[in-house]
Amino acid sequence: MIRVTVWNEGVHEVESPEIAAVYPHGIHGQIKSFLDTQEDIEVRTATLNDPDCGLPPEVLENTDVLIWWGHMAHDKVPDELVERVHDRVLRGMGFIALHSAHFSKPFKRLMGTSCALHWRDGDFERLWTVNPAHPIAKGIGEYVEIPVEEMYGERFDIPEPDELVLWAGSPAAMCSARAAAGEEGAEKYFISSPVMRLTPHIISRRFSRF
Numbered sequence: 383m384i385r386v387t388v389w390n391e392g393v394h395e396v397e398s399p400e401i402a403a404v405y406p407h408g409i410h411g412q413i414k415s416f417l418d419t420q421e422d423i424e425v426r427t428a429t430l431n432d433p434d435c436g437l438p439p440e441v442l443e444n445t446d447v448l449i450w451w452g453h454m455a456h457d458k459v460p461d462e463l464v465e466r467v468h469d470r471v472l473r474g475m476g477f478i479a480l481h482s483a484h485f486s487k488p489f490k491r492l493m494g495t496s497c498a499l500h501w502r503d504g505d506f507e508r509l510w511t512v513n514p515a516h517p518i519a520k521g522i523g524e525y526v527e528i529p530v531e532e533m534y535g536e537r538f539d540i541p542e543p544d545e546l547v548l549w550a551g552s553p554a555a556m557c558s559a560r561a562a563a564g565e566e567g568a569e570k571y572f573i574s575s576p577v578m579r580l581t582p583h584i585i586s587r588r589f590s591r592f
Contacts, residue, residue, distance in 0.1 A: 383422060383423070383424050384422055384423045384424065384446050384447060385424050385426075385444055385445055385446045385447070386417055386423055386424065386425045386426075386445070386446065386447045386448075386449065387425075387426050387427070387428055387436075387437070387441060387442075387445040387447075387448050387449070388410045388413045388414050388417070388425060388426070388427045388428070388449045388451075389410065389427075389428045389429070389435075389436060389437065389448060389449065389450050389451065390408055390409050390410035390413075390427070390428075390429050390430075390451045390452075391429065391430045391451065391452050391453060391454065391455045391458075392408055392410065392429035392430055392431060393430065393453075393454055393455050394409075394453065394454065395408045395409070408427075408429070409451050410427040410428070410429065410451065411427065413449060413451075414427050426441070428441065430455055430458055430459070434463070435459065435460065435463055437463055437466070437467070439466060442466055442467065442470045442475070443470070445470070445475055446475060446476065447475065447476040447477075447478060448467065448470075448471075448475055448476070448477050448478070449478045449480065450477065450478065450479050450480065450483045450486055450488060450489070451480045451481060451483055452481070452482055452483040452485070452486040453481060453482040453483075454482075456482075456485055456486050456487055457487075459486070459487050459488070461487070463488075464487045464488050464491050465491075467488040467491075468488065468491045468492060471488075471492060477489070477492060481532075484497050484499065484534075484538070484540075485497055485498075493540045493541060494541070495539045495540055495541065496539045497538075497539055497540055498538075498539045499534050499535065499536070499537065499538040499539065500534065500535035500536070500537075501532060501534050501535065502532070502535065503532045504530055504531075504532075505530070505531060505532075506527070506528070506529055506530070506531070507527070507528045507531040507550050508525050508526070508527050508528075508550065509525055509526040509527075509528070509548045509549070509550050510524070510525045510548065510549045510550070511523065511524055511525060511526075511547070511548060512546050512547065512548065512549045513545055513546060513547045516545060516547045518547050519547050519548070522548075526548075534550070
Protein backbone atom coordinates (compact mmCIF):
# COMPACT_ATOMS: atom_id res chain seq x y z
CA MET A 383 0.00 0.00 0.00
CA ILE A 384 1.36 3.43 -1.01
CA ARG A 385 0.65 6.03 1.67
CA VAL A 386 0.05 9.42 0.05
CA THR A 387 -0.50 12.77 1.76
CA VAL A 388 -1.91 15.59 -0.37
CA TRP A 389 -0.97 19.00 1.06
CA ASN A 390 -2.69 22.18 -0.11
CA GLU A 391 -2.56 25.75 1.15
CA GLY A 392 -6.36 25.80 1.12
CA VAL A 393 -6.33 29.59 0.88
CA HIS A 394 -7.72 30.30 -2.59
CA GLU A 395 -10.80 28.15 -2.02
CA VAL A 396 -11.64 30.12 1.12
CA GLU A 397 -10.97 33.60 -0.22
CA SER A 398 -12.37 33.26 -3.75
CA PRO A 399 -15.96 32.10 -4.45
CA GLU A 400 -14.97 31.59 -8.08
CA ILE A 401 -12.24 29.12 -7.16
CA ALA A 402 -14.44 27.47 -4.53
CA ALA A 403 -16.99 26.83 -7.29
CA VAL A 404 -14.35 25.02 -9.35
CA TYR A 405 -13.01 23.00 -6.40
CA PRO A 406 -15.78 22.85 -3.77
CA HIS A 407 -13.81 20.31 -1.73
CA GLY A 408 -10.51 22.08 -2.27
CA ILE A 409 -7.76 21.22 -4.71
CA HIS A 410 -6.53 18.65 -2.22
CA GLY A 411 -9.97 17.08 -2.13
CA GLN A 412 -10.11 16.88 -5.91
CA ILE A 413 -6.73 15.17 -6.10
CA LYS A 414 -7.72 12.79 -3.31
CA SER A 415 -10.93 11.83 -5.11
CA PHE A 416 -8.95 10.44 -8.05
CA LEU A 417 -6.29 8.76 -5.95
CA ASP A 418 -9.00 7.09 -3.87
CA THR A 419 -9.99 5.06 -6.94
CA GLN A 420 -6.63 3.27 -6.84
CA GLU A 421 -6.72 0.13 -4.71
CA ASP A 422 -3.03 0.30 -3.83
CA ILE A 423 -3.07 3.91 -2.58
CA GLU A 424 -4.09 5.17 0.86
CA VAL A 425 -4.71 8.93 0.85
CA ARG A 426 -4.95 11.60 3.50
CA THR A 427 -5.07 15.38 3.08
CA ALA A 428 -3.58 18.31 4.97
CA THR A 429 -3.80 22.09 4.70
CA LEU A 430 -1.95 25.12 5.97
CA ASN A 431 -4.58 25.92 8.60
CA ASP A 432 -4.55 22.45 10.17
CA PRO A 433 -2.62 22.00 13.44
CA ASP A 434 1.07 21.69 12.52
CA CYS A 435 -0.07 22.54 8.97
CA GLY A 436 -1.45 19.02 8.87
CA LEU A 437 2.05 17.54 8.81
CA PRO A 438 3.18 16.67 12.34
CA PRO A 439 6.14 14.26 12.56
CA GLU A 440 3.93 11.19 12.89
CA VAL A 441 2.11 12.01 9.63
CA LEU A 442 5.34 12.52 7.68
CA GLU A 443 6.78 9.31 9.12
CA ASN A 444 3.76 7.46 7.75
CA THR A 445 3.84 9.10 4.31
CA ASP A 446 5.50 7.45 1.32
CA VAL A 447 4.71 10.27 -1.13
CA LEU A 448 3.94 13.90 -0.29
CA ILE A 449 2.05 15.89 -2.94
CA TRP A 450 2.43 19.64 -2.39
CA TRP A 451 0.24 22.34 -3.97
CA GLY A 452 1.18 25.93 -3.22
CA HIS A 453 0.71 29.36 -4.74
CA MET A 454 0.12 32.40 -2.53
CA ALA A 455 1.11 31.41 1.00
CA HIS A 456 4.64 30.05 0.63
CA ASP A 457 5.89 32.39 3.33
CA LYS A 458 3.31 31.08 5.82
CA VAL A 459 4.90 27.63 5.93
CA PRO A 460 7.05 27.37 9.10
CA ASP A 461 10.75 26.79 8.59
CA GLU A 462 10.60 23.97 11.13
CA LEU A 463 8.14 22.12 8.89
CA VAL A 464 10.36 22.74 5.87
CA GLU A 465 13.24 21.04 7.65
CA ARG A 466 11.03 18.09 8.66
CA VAL A 467 9.91 17.61 5.06
CA HIS A 468 13.49 17.95 3.80
CA ASP A 469 14.74 15.37 6.29
CA ARG A 470 11.93 12.94 5.45
CA VAL A 471 12.62 13.22 1.70
CA LEU A 472 16.31 12.52 2.32
CA ARG A 473 15.20 9.38 4.15
CA GLY A 474 13.17 8.11 1.20
CA MET A 475 9.83 9.91 0.98
CA GLY A 476 8.86 11.01 -2.53
CA PHE A 477 7.95 14.67 -3.09
CA ILE A 478 5.60 15.83 -5.89
CA ALA A 479 5.44 19.61 -6.37
CA LEU A 480 2.38 20.90 -8.24
CA HIS A 481 1.89 24.27 -9.99
CA SER A 482 3.54 27.14 -8.11
CA ALA A 483 4.95 24.73 -5.57
CA HIS A 484 8.07 25.18 -7.69
CA PHE A 485 8.54 28.25 -5.47
CA SER A 486 7.49 26.61 -2.22
CA LYS A 487 9.92 26.57 0.66
CA PRO A 488 10.24 22.76 0.77
CA PHE A 489 10.97 22.49 -2.96
CA LYS A 490 13.53 25.31 -2.88
CA ARG A 491 15.17 23.67 0.12
CA LEU A 492 15.37 20.36 -1.72
CA MET A 493 16.71 21.88 -4.95
CA GLY A 494 19.18 24.26 -3.32
CA THR A 495 18.48 26.85 -6.03
CA SER A 496 16.19 29.86 -6.56
CA CYS A 497 13.67 27.74 -8.55
CA ALA A 498 12.84 30.94 -10.44
CA LEU A 499 11.24 30.89 -13.90
CA HIS A 500 9.33 33.07 -16.37
CA TRP A 501 5.55 32.98 -16.56
CA ARG A 502 2.59 34.22 -18.55
CA ASP A 503 -1.08 33.94 -17.58
CA GLY A 504 -4.12 33.04 -19.65
CA ASP A 505 -2.49 31.21 -22.55
CA PHE A 506 -3.24 28.04 -24.51
CA GLU A 507 -0.80 25.25 -23.73
CA ARG A 508 0.08 21.93 -25.31
CA LEU A 509 1.95 19.41 -23.20
CA TRP A 510 4.02 17.04 -25.33
CA THR A 511 4.93 13.61 -23.99
CA VAL A 512 8.68 13.47 -24.59
CA ASN A 513 9.28 10.29 -22.60
CA PRO A 514 6.33 7.99 -23.39
CA ALA A 515 8.09 5.00 -21.79
CA HIS A 516 8.12 6.67 -18.38
CA PRO A 517 5.52 5.20 -15.98
CA ILE A 518 4.21 8.70 -15.22
CA ALA A 519 3.29 9.16 -18.90
CA LYS A 520 1.22 5.97 -19.06
CA GLY A 521 -2.17 6.65 -20.65
CA ILE A 522 -1.42 10.30 -21.50
CA GLY A 523 -0.95 9.89 -25.24
CA GLU A 524 1.13 12.06 -27.56
CA TYR A 525 0.04 15.34 -26.00
CA VAL A 526 -2.48 17.06 -23.73
CA GLU A 527 -4.03 20.43 -24.56
CA ILE A 528 -5.03 22.95 -21.90
CA PRO A 529 -7.19 25.79 -23.30
CA VAL A 530 -6.25 28.37 -20.64
CA GLU A 531 -3.23 28.01 -18.40
CA GLU A 532 -0.65 29.96 -16.43
CA MET A 533 2.24 29.19 -18.76
CA TYR A 534 5.76 28.80 -17.41
CA GLY A 535 8.91 29.37 -19.44
CA GLU A 536 12.59 28.66 -19.29
CA ARG A 537 14.99 29.14 -17.74
CA PHE A 538 13.73 27.10 -14.80
CA ASP A 539 16.44 27.32 -12.17
CA ILE A 540 16.62 23.77 -10.81
CA PRO A 541 19.39 21.19 -11.02
CA GLU A 542 19.48 19.21 -14.25
CA PRO A 543 16.70 16.61 -13.88
CA ASP A 544 17.38 12.95 -14.50
CA GLU A 545 14.37 12.68 -16.80
CA LEU A 546 11.94 14.95 -18.67
CA VAL A 547 8.44 13.53 -19.07
CA LEU A 548 6.47 16.43 -20.57
CA TRP A 549 7.52 19.51 -22.53
CA ALA A 550 5.16 22.44 -23.00
CA GLY A 551 4.68 25.06 -25.66
CA SER A 552 2.31 27.98 -26.22
CA PRO A 553 1.42 30.43 -29.02
CA ALA A 554 3.48 33.04 -27.17
CA ALA A 555 6.53 30.85 -27.83
CA MET A 556 7.04 30.13 -24.16
CA CYS A 557 8.46 26.66 -23.67
CA SER A 558 9.28 24.78 -20.54
CA ALA A 559 9.87 21.41 -18.96
CA ARG A 560 6.45 20.89 -17.40
CA ALA A 561 7.11 17.54 -15.80
CA ALA A 562 10.56 16.54 -14.61
CA ALA A 563 11.82 13.85 -12.29
CA GLY A 564 15.05 13.60 -10.36
CA GLU A 565 16.83 11.48 -7.82
CA GLU A 566 19.84 12.31 -5.70
CA GLY A 567 20.74 9.56 -3.28
CA ALA A 568 17.56 8.78 -1.37
CA GLU A 569 16.01 12.07 -2.48
CA LYS A 570 13.27 11.62 -5.10
CA TYR A 571 11.23 14.48 -6.53
CA PHE A 572 8.78 15.21 -9.33
CA ILE A 573 7.71 18.68 -10.45
CA SER A 574 4.55 19.28 -12.47
CA SER A 575 3.26 22.78 -13.04
CA PRO A 576 -0.08 22.50 -14.91
CA VAL A 577 -2.41 22.22 -11.93
CA MET A 578 -3.78 25.75 -11.78
CA ARG A 579 -6.04 27.19 -9.13
CA LEU A 580 -8.78 28.57 -11.43
CA THR A 581 -8.78 26.25 -14.45
CA PRO A 582 -10.19 22.80 -13.63
CA HIS A 583 -7.51 20.61 -15.24
CA ILE A 584 -7.58 18.00 -12.49
CA ILE A 585 -11.31 17.49 -12.94
CA SER A 586 -10.44 15.97 -16.33
CA ARG A 587 -10.06 12.20 -16.02
CA ARG A 588 -7.40 12.13 -18.73
CA PHE A 589 -5.30 14.71 -16.93
CA SER A 590 -5.85 13.10 -13.55
CA ARG A 591 -4.24 9.90 -14.86
CA PHE A 592 -1.03 11.89 -15.27
